[in-house]
Amino acid sequence: MSGRPSVLFVCVHNAGRSQMAAGFLTALGGGAVEVRSAGSAPADTINPAAVQAMAEVGVDISTQAPKVLTPDTVQTSDVVITMGCGDACPVFPGVSYRDWELADPAGQGVEAVRPIRDEIRTKVQALLAELGVEHAG
Template sequence: MSDTPSVLFVCVHNAGRSQMAAGFLTHLGGGAVEVRSAGSAPAETINSAAVEAMAEIGIDISDQSPKILTPDAVETSDVVITMGCGDACPVFPGVSYRDWALPDPAGKGLEAVRPIRDQIKARVEDLLAELVPAQTDAAR
C-alpha cells in the first residue's frame, strides 16, 4: 500500500465533471495524489466545452477518454467523489465517499461550463488541502 492517497472521480458519462476534477487534481497535486476518473455509462468522447474551459486556464484534458467504472477502481481508491452517478457506484467498506452536487455540463456551451469548472476547482483545492496538508501549506 502506497503512502500516496488515491482519488477516483465518478460521474455518469465520465466526459465533463469528473474529467475536469481529475485534470485539476493532477495539475494542482503535483504527483502527491493518484488520480483516476470513470463513469457508470461512459460517453464516446470528452465534452468539448469541458476541454475548452480547462484549456482556457492552462490545463489540457484533451488526451483523456471516458472510462467505465469498475468495482476494482472503487475498491483501490482512498476517496471516491461522485457527481451524479446515483446508485451505479459500488460501495466498499473502508473507502471514503463524497458526493459533489454539480450541474452536468452535457449539452451546455462554454459560457455555462465555466462556472461549473470554477466550482470544481474550489472543491479540488479543498480536497487537496485535506489529503496533502503539508504540500498545500508549502505552496502558500
C-alpha cells in the same frame, strides 16, 4: 491512507465534471495523489466545452478518454467522489465516499461550463487541503 492517496472521480458519462476534477487534481496535486476517473455509462469522447474551459485555465484534458467504472477501480481507491449525478457506486469498507453536487455540463456551451469548472477547482483545492497535500496554484 498510506503513501500516496488514490482519488476516483465518478460520473455517468465520464466526459465533463469527472474529467475536469481529475484534470485539476492532477495539475494541482503535483503527483502527490493518484488520480482516476470513470463512468457507469461512458461517452465516446470528452465534452469539447469542458476541454475548452479547462484549456482557458491552463489544464489540458484533451488527451483523456471516458473510462468504464469497475468495482476494482472503486475498491482500490482511498476516496471516491461522485459528481452529483446519482451514480450508484459499489461500496467497500475502508473507502471514503463523497458526493459533489454540480450542474451537468452535457450539451452546454463553454459559457455555462466555466462556472462549473470554477466550482470544481474550489472543491479540488479543499480536497487537497483535507488530504494534507500542498497544491500548486
